[in-house]
Amino acid sequence: MSANDNVKVIQSVYEAFGRGDVAAILEVLTDDVDWASEAADSKGAPWYGVRRGHVGVTAFFEGFGSTMEVEEFTPAVFAATDTEVLTIVHMRAKVRASGRSVSMDLHHRFTFRDGKIAYYRGSEDTQQTVATLRG
Numbered sequence: 051m052s053a054n055d056n057v058k059v060i061q062s063v064y065e066a067f068g069r070g071d072v073a074a075i076l077e078v079l080t081d082d083v084d085w086a087s088e089a090a091d092s093k094g095a096p097w098y099g100v101r102r103g104h105v106g107v108t109a110f111f112e113g114f115g116s117t118m119e120v121e122e123f124t125p126a127v128f129a130a131t132d133t134e135v136l137t138i139v140h141m142r143a144k145v146r147a148s149g150r151s152v153s154m155d156l157h158h159r160f161t162f163r164d165g166k167i168a169y170y171r172g173s174e175d176t177q178q179t180v181a182t183l184r185g
Contacts, residue, residue, distance in 0.1 A: 051165050053130035059167070060135045060160055064125055072111045076104045080168040085110060087172040094180040117183070118143040121151070135160045141174075150182045 051059075059078050066074035079085075085101045087110065092098040096113030100106075122142040129136045137160075142153040154175040161169035 051132065051162060053132055053135075055165075056132070056135045056160070056162055057128050057130045059162075059165075060128070060137060060158075061125070063167070064123065064139070067111075068120075068123060070115070072108055075111070076107065078166055079104065079107060080163055080166045083107060083166075083168055083170070085170045087174070092176070094176055095183060098176075117146060119146055122153075126155075133162050135162075145182055148185055150185060152178050152182045154178055 063075050063078060066072070082103060083106075085107045086099060087097050096117050097110050101110045120141065120143045122140065124140045125137055126140055127136075127138040135158075137156075137158045139156045139158065140154075141156050142151065144151045152175070157173045159169075159171045160167050163169075
């Protein structure tokens with residue numbers, strides 16, 4: 051796939067995320083996708099750590115969605131090649147249990163194989179996230 055095609059896939063993933071449509075996201079992932087947000091061994095948030103396959107990615111979104119309510123999710127930058135897309139996204143969200151908010155830029159790296167996302171790594175301001183979750 052071309053760099054532009056890959057960006058379109060990521061844009062569709064972000065649109066599906068905005069709708070809460072995890073099934074649409076799973077459609078563009080390889081069966082053996084390697085998906086991780088933040089440190090692989092971190093327990094700072096329910097969505098941190100490495101997830102594998104569709105079951106793992108579903109657990110990632112369940113962990114995030116049950117904990118946080120997204121108030122803003124604005125992709126600001128896309129950089130792409132025929133195999134990778136890097137993005138910067140501004141996100142503002144609040145903790146469902148406490149109403150406390152976070153506002154930060156997220157950095158996402160997606161790697162494609164055979165037209166589907168095979169690898170994802172995301173980073174965020176973990177100190178802010180953990181502090182907001184702990185209150």
